[in-house]
Amino acid sequence: MKSGIHPKTFKSKIVCNCGYQSEAISTKGETVSVEICSNCHPFYTGKQRFVDTAGRIDRFRKKYAKFEDKKA
Incomplete structure (x- = not known):
């Protein structure tokens, strides 16, 4: 490996919003x-x-309900 071209690595502490913590090696x-x-x-x-964002499921069911009526 060439010297001087690789980023520095740290022993990092990773913290989640839920409170979980772990350790890993990172360049961050x-x-x-x-x-x-x-x-x-x-x-x-x-x-x-x-x-169901903005009724997407309802819009999908309404859109394809006409095809279900023709099959029956």
């Missing part, structure tokens, strides 16, 4: 803040939910 700095981690992410916790 001593402390790295994240918004979501595997401890609080819905995919890993099994608490997934569907967010």
